[in-house]
Amino acid sequence: MKKSEIKKVMVYDQGLAGQPHPSFWQNMAKLQRLLQGEQVEFVRLCCHCENPQQAVLSIEQVIKAESPDLLVIAATPLGEEVAPALGVRLKTGVAAHCADIVINGEDRIAYMVPAFGGKVIGEIFIPGSRPAIATVKPGVFSYDKKDAADYREILCDCISEDSCGLRIVETEEIAQQQSAIEKAELIFCGGFGIGSKESWQKLEALAKKTGGGAGCTRPVVDMDWGPDEYYMIGTSGKTVRPKVYIGFGISGAAHHLCGIKDADIIISINNDKNAEVFAASDYKAVLDANQVIDRLAEKL
Amino acid sequence: MNILVCIKPVPDPEKYGQLKIDEKTKRLVREGIPAVINPADKNALEEGIKLRDLKGGRVFVLAMAPEFSRDKLIEALAMGADEAYLVSDKAFGGADTYATSYVLAAAIKKISQGIDPQRDLAFDLVLAGNESADGATAHVPAQTAEWLGLPHLCKVSRLEAGDESENAFRAWKRVEAGKAVFQVNGPCVIAVSTEINKPRLINAMGIIKAKKKPLTIWSNEDLRLDEKTIGLAGSPTQPGELITPDLRRASIDLGSDAEAAADEIVKIMKKAGV
Numbered sequence: 001m002k003k004s005e006i007k008k009v010m011v012y013d014q015g016l017a018g019q020p021h022p023s024f025w026q027n028m029a030k031l032q033r034l035l036q037g038e039q040v041e042f043v044r045l046c047c048h049c050e051n052p053q054q055a056v057l058s059i060e061q062v063i064k065a066e067s068p069d070l071l072v073i074a075a076t077p078l079g080e081e082v083a084p085a086l087g088v089r090l091k092t093g094v095a096a097h098c099a100d101i102v103i104n105g106e107d108r109i110a111y112m113v114p115a116f117g118g119k120v121i122g123e124i125f126i127p128g129s130r131p132a133i134a135t136v137k138p139g140v141f142s143y144d145k146k147d148a149a150d151y152r153e154i155l156c157d158c159i160s161e162d163s164c165g166l167r168i169v170e171t172e173e174i175a176q177q178q179s180a181i182e183k184a185e186l187i188f189c190g191g192f193g194i195g196s197k198e199s200w201q202k203l204e205a206l207a208k209k210t211g212g213g214a215g216c217t218r219p220v221v222d223m224d225w226g227p228d229e230y231y232m233i234g235t236s237g238k239t240v241r242p243k244v245y246i247g248f249g250i251s252g253a254a255h256h257l258c259g260i261k262d263a264d265i266i267i268s269i270n271n272d273k274n275a276e277v278f279a280a281s282d283y284k285a286v287l288d289a290n291q292v293i294d295r296l297a298e299k300l
Numbered sequence: 301m302n303i304l305v306c307i308k309p310v311p312d313p314e315k316y317g318q319l320k321i322d323e324k325t326k327r328l329v330r331e332g333i334p335a336v337i338n339p340a341d342k343n344a345l346e347e348g349i350k351l352r353d354l355k356g357g358r359v360f361v362l363a364m365a366p367e368f369s370r371d372k373l374i375e376a377l378a379m380g381a382d383e384a385y386l387v388s389d390k391a392f393g394g395a396d397t398y399a400t401s402y403v404l405a406a407a408i409k410k411i412s413q414g415i416d417p418q419r420d421l422a423f424d425l426v427l428a429g430n431e432s433a434d435g436a437t438a439h440v441p442a443q444t445a446e447w448l449g450l451p452h453l454c455k456v457s458r459l460e461a462g463d464e465s466e467n468a469f470r471a472w473k474r475v476e477a478g479k480a481v482f483q484v485n486g487p488c489v490i491a492v493s494t495e496i497n498k499p500r501l502i503n504a505m506g507i508i509k510a511k512k513k514p515l516t517i518w519s520n521e522d523l524r525l526d527e528k529t530i531g532l533a534g535s536p537t538q539p540g541e542l543i544t545p546d547l548r549r550a551s552i553d554l555g556s557d558a559e560a561a562a563d564e565i566v567k568i569m570k571k572a573g574v
Binding site for chain 1: 311313316317319321328396397398401431433434435436437438439440442443445446447450451452453454455457470473474475476477478479480481482483484485488493494495535536537538539540541542543544545547548549550551552553554555556558559561562563564565566568569572573574
């Protein structure tokens with residue numbers, strides 16, 4: 001799709017009517033910057049259904065009636081379920097987990113999508129079908145309130161959950177998490193090299209003490225050392241942009257590096273002198289992760 | 301309980317460090333990287349096998365892949381699946397998730413017809429890994445479900461089957477607000493994350509048994525799908541150029557003394573204002 005062919009851009013927001021989800025501002029501001037000076041209508045489609053099937057059934061009709069050219073969806077647990085379903089229902093393409101949205105040299109809109117764990121990023125075009133759908137992980141686009149311009153708001157009438165084969169039967173709220181890592185200015189991140197549950201708890205304690213956040217990589221989740229996927233940083237987890245990121249026992253798989261590339265300062269501790277993470281770090285130390293964790297605990 | 305598990309052979313994710321883009325062709329060079337069953341798909345298979353052992357029934361595995369991927373299906377049979385299906389045709393090549401899920405859904409319907417032509421769908425549950433290690437879109441399970449008209453849930457970290465009379469599943473999933481338990485009516489498609497279980501290792505007995513289990517290979521002559529709806533032609537998304545992001549930084553060494561390194565880190569933090 002050429003830039004000049006884009007007339008209507010819709011951002012789906014799972015937040016409440018008067019309380020947009022943070023990712024809404026990020027995505028809307030990004031699209032408005034990208035299409036500045038063009039004759040484009042921007043629309044916020046607000047639907048607060050938490051049940052993904054209910055959300056799909058509710059917003060599908062609105063999207064059909066509005067027929068936007070672009071539809072951007074935050075890749076939250078809900079958005080990740082809704083976007084591909086809409087792709088099939090609306091017979092259109094979906095670009096997953098965009099690292100960027102750009103207008104390329106040919107004036108075409110390209111969704112920049114990571115593959116092979118972030119080792120490569122490929123252009124994805126959706127030439128023939130509308131809307132061209134993209135999902136974007138929260139935090140991928142930065143947001144400064146100054147960017148926000150006008151948009152039209154549509155409040156969706158949610159259909160009844162009775163017509164769904166899927167229902168939420170229980171929600172266990174998680175008490176105020178200290179690990180809102182997307183917003184943290186300081187992040188202590190643990191990888192496979194931390195080696196144990198105790199070490200993860202030490203990282204959490206460091207985060208608590210300093211007002212920072214604790215994050216991890218996939219192996220720490222899979223080894224059952226404490227955190228769940230919500231703490232995971234990388235292409236299939238969170239994108240973070242702290243002032244200082246300190247990684248302990250992290251090898252540096254591309255999908256993790258993709259999630260930390262916007263950090264101001266990256267410090268990495270790993271006892272493997274060949275760890276790939278070192279090349280992508282501002283500072284490195286070839287040391288046992290736990291030794292440094294313990295020293296930091298004394299000093300902070 | 302009949303369970304179908306979708307699996308995908310992918311280049312070994314442990315070796316993605318070796319991937320390069322050919323300067324001339326701008327294509328990804330993946331020679332020398334062996335294929336494995338996509339890690340999360342092994343978790344899906346493990347979950348399917350466990351449920352079958354608990355509730356009775358059979359586990360079917362399905363992959364859309366080149367014919368040389370046959371050995372990955374045999375591996376799935378060796379793990380404990382009962383029957384395997386491979387759909388393989390050059391015409392399926394270049395498919396995005398939309399066209400891939402369309403073929404998978406067609407294959408699932410055809411397998412179902414073979415089991416019980418009287419039922420709309422002879423499966424109570426379709427399982428898949430949440431995402432593949434290579435493309436990692438996490439689209440295919442939900443899209444396959446949509447083609448089949450089934451409810452779906454992705455990123456499930458725990459799964460339980462209800463009583464026979466219920467024909468429903470309870471699925472645990474992390475959502476924005478916390479942890480949610482969903483009731484999903486069967487038949488449905490559930491995509492599991494790698495947290496859900498530890499896939500079993502294959503033993504010698506499994507390998508011997510696998511050789512006697514049925515493995516069917518279908519091409520598009522069997523599925524008879526319109527060529528406009530499959531492969532690259534049936535894909536609404538089209539790939540353009542590939543780039544490798546340059547993430548290099550200064551990599552200043554903080555030395556090999558933990559005490560001194562920690563002091564330096566504290567200094568860097570203070571200077572950065574955190």
